Amino acid sequence: MDISKIRNFSIIAHIDHGKSTLADRLLEYTEAVSKREMTDRMLDNMELERERGITIKARAVNFKYKADDGEVYDMNLIDTPGHVDFNYEVSRSLQACEGALLVVDATQGIQAQTLANAYLAVDNDLEILPVINKIDLPSADVKSTKDEIEEIVGIPADDAPEISAKLGTNIKAVLEQIVKAVPAPKGDENAPLKALIFDSCYDAYKGVIVYIRVIDGTVKVGDAVRMMHTGAEFELVEVGTLSTFGLNPKGVLSAGEVGYLAASIKNITDTEVGDTVTLSSRPANEPLPGFKKVLPMVYSGIYPADGAKYDDLKDALLKLRLNDSAFVFEPETSAALGFGFRCGFLGLLHMEIIQERLEREFNLDLITTAPSVIYRITYKNGEEKYIDNPTNYPSPDEIEEAAEPVVNATVITPTAYVGSIMELCQDRRGTFIDMKYVAGDRAELHYILPLNEIIYDFFDALKSKTKGYASLDYEPAGYAPSKLIKLDFLLNGEPVDALSFIVHADKSYARARRIVEKLRDNIPRQLFEVPVQAAVGGKIIARETVKALRKDVLAKCYGGDITRKKKLLEKQKEGKKKMRSLGSVELSKEAFMAVLKLDE
Amino acid sequence: MKKLMLYYHFPFCLSKCAYCAFFSKAGIGDEVVEEYTRALIRQTESFPTDGFEVTSVYFGGGTPTVAGEKRLCAVLEAVKKRFSLSENAEITVESNPKTVSANGLRALREAGFNRLSIGAQSFNDGTLRLLERPHNAEDFVRCFKDAREAGFDNISADLIFALPGESTDMLMHSVRSLIELRPEHISVYGLSVEEGTPLWKKKESLSSPDEEEEERQYFLLCEELAKAGYSHYEISNFARPGHESRHNTGYWKRTPYFGFGAGAHSFYENRRFSSPCDIDAYIKESKSGCFAPTGFSSAAEISEAEAEEERIMLGLRLSEGVRIDGDIPPVLTENGLAALKDGRVCLTEKGFRVSNAIIALFI
Secondary structure, eight states: OOGGGEEEEEEEEOTTSSHHHHHHHHHHHTTSSOGGGOOSSTTOOSHHHHHHTOOOSOOEEEEEEEOTTSOEEEEEEEOOOOSGGGHHHHHHHHHTOSEEEEEEETTTOOOHHHHHHHHHHHHTTOEEEEEEEOTTSTTOOHHHHHHHIIIIIOSOOTTOOBOBTTTTBTHHHHHHHHHHHSOOOOOOTTSOOEEEEEEEEEETTTEEEEEEEEEESEEETTOEEEETTTOOEEEOSEEEEEETTEEEEOSEEETTOEEEEEOOBOOGGGSOTTOEEEESSSOOSSOOTTOOOOOOOEEEEEEESSGGGHHHHHHHHHHHHHHOTTOEEEEEEETTTEEEEEEEESSHHHHHHHHHHHHHTSOOOEEEOOOBOOEEEEETTSOEEEEOSGGGOOOGGGEEEEEEEEEEEEEEEEGGGHHHHHHHHHHTTOEEEEEEEETTTEEEEEEEEEHHHIIIIIHHHHHHHTTTOOEEEEEEEEEEEOOEEEEEEEETTEEOGGGOEEEEHHHHHHHHHHHHHHHHHHSOOOSSOEEEEEEETTEEEEEEEEOOOOOOOOOOOGGGOOHHHHHHHHHHHHHHHTEEEETTEEEEHHHHHHHHOOOO | OEEEEEEEEEOEESSOOTTOOSSOEESOOHHHHHHHHHHHHHHHHTSOOTTEEEEEEEEEESOGGGGOHHHHHHHHHHHHHHSEEEEEEEEEEEEOTTSSOHHHHHHHHHHTOOEEEEEEEOSOHHHHHHTTOSOOHHHHHHHHHHHHHTTOOOEEEEEEESOTTOOHHHHHHHHHHHHHTOOSEEEEEEOOOOTTSHHHHTGGGOOOOOHHHHHHHHHHHHHHHHHTTOEEEETTEEEOTTOOOHHHHHHHTTOOEEEESTTOEEEETTEEEEOOSOHHHHHHHHTTTOSSOTTTTTSOBOOHHHHHHHHHHHHTTBTTOEEOSSOOOHHHHHTTSEEEETTEEEEOHHHHHTHHHHHHHHO
């Protein structure tokens, strides 16, 4: 392979700005895939991704392009997940490229997430090629969009191709730009092997499929390789490139190329994203820079709605874990919910994706507890512990200092909403850093915000306060001391562990009131009166009462007609199967989830 | 001999009451009523009666007396001819004031009807107007006295509580007025405003008692009736000793019954089924010579498990309760909802109000 004819690039875009559609058009144009074979949006191959219109896992595809200069280029498009939860994965995908298309919707302009990824691309020394999409829409404003790119990202956008991915307009211009502007990879195919892992997935027959970009050296079938960070060693069974039709085993990959390895690897944790693959026999001196162990940021308990499905849930979690090294879980027991699992996620979206996949692909009915971040507790005896489960939160008199994770948050918004965003950030305990006005009528705000507030309902609040125009990006910024307390809830005098959560002291009363009211409204009336209480360290701070059931739904039995009564009882019986006993109180899954639902 | 109860449905009324959601029609022409009566007789005549002892016959509606005493007597005649009735069989006919004369009542009594049920609902004329009942309190009293004079010594009257615009005092006025007449049996229902009724349409403007008030009314009337010697033997029914409705009790003890007429329900040969609520279709079908209405052959037999659930669900309507194995959930005794007496779960008056939720604990 002539390294000068290789072009490795990815596409950076905000959700719905047309990344996947553009990818499809590129493949279609170069006939890597015929129109007939094309399901809409070829690159997103999980059902869920297709439905949500987002890409969850990075994928790559190799295709040939015969350029105007008469040469045939070997193109590798590396897809990147477009969400803040997967920042690290994005950065590794970008590290595998020399260039990135920055796709901006001409009707919406740059969004915070796009900007964050564009910065990541700059950090990785990528050549950034702006592409203006959706020029077919009447509200498209190409000129302002270009100005904005120049002003915010700081790269020239005058020559940016103006395209409509939907209609296939100007796709060729994009391909020519890639060939001309994206540098060919540099690398020495005779140097010791250094290949970057940018993704992996599990295949039932081949084991873990490792997606790599070869930086230096050559790798082929039969080679013994070593993962430089995890230390795991394997003998390669398959080496090849990635076509739109799947794996294309060609036996060898050398410097500059993108492809995959398979070695009957059983455990996906052996092949972490960002690790460097080298030859066992002739290892590189040092791994590629930038490796980081990805750690969960958000934890939640997942329980089967039907306790008998515990084993099914466990099997499903194990299967998901095979494909997702960022997802962790371990068994936990709740007095209220029985046997389940404490699960760790990269963020809220990651959590939602896992939960939805469990319900959809594995047909499980779940009860999930409120998401929690990881708190750092310094005990009076000097010991330090990280707590991801409110159940394990120590009592106040044991705590010397409590700290919570904070993030650097960037919000890009039309200036009209600056006031309400500031108000929101203030309310969510944010610390203002700075704000700048960009490209006329837009502003970029920086805040330090507790992650705890972000996972509560920040996204939804931001969306509703700005009619969806503001976008948010954030990155971890360590820990900050905080006045934290644990809120407990009692039904009929008995604490319900699954409802406990950690909250900032200033918010405890309001939050307690709200949950207590939700419980009151959602707990079906029982045969007796049920006190609902919120407590901090044994002290009741809010109370409501679920009144006793006083009267049945009527089902008259006139003239021996008992059909309605039978139906009613049948329904009750069905409902009873799904009831969870929280102490002496019967609660449906729906009621439980309604209480935990994070809305204001 | 196997016991059987018979039910005859008369889906006719003088006028439709504002709260009524039952299958019944007002203003049906006399020819149709006549044809319908003949159909009932035809169905009766074609019924395979072998081996049954009929313990109760119940003419319900609608308002059977709207058909006129002659027709009712003719149907009863057919019943007597076809079936073997127990000597002390309970033979009930439902009526409303203004649908039957003193003479009519005499004729019914003479023909063999030995129990009369009259709809009173309220003794407050304003309420009766709101409910669009075609009578006032005085009409009821007259009808009641006529029935006594005609020889009915077993009379039941219906009352409704939780009525819009009725204070507790107004309800108690109705209860006391009724008790004064000394009926043998009293049925009491809380008003439920059901979808599709005229009352439903104006339910926003009604000043219906709230839950607490409704409950207060219920307990007050229970107390008043108990004081007057009526026992609360069934969820909605009170009787002076020995006058419990055998027909009603039979339903809850799973005595088989067969329903004649359109929209009538049956529990027969271990199946539950009903005929369509369609007068014309019923008349047509009765000419086919088949005794059983549509639905009989397609109805599934009741399994043992289902029968056991029915036993509990229906049996708990009676104050004598149902036999159960083992213990009663403590939540019931702790909250005064039920008691265990000689191995039987019996609901209290408080328990009657939430019987569905209690039944759900047992099935």
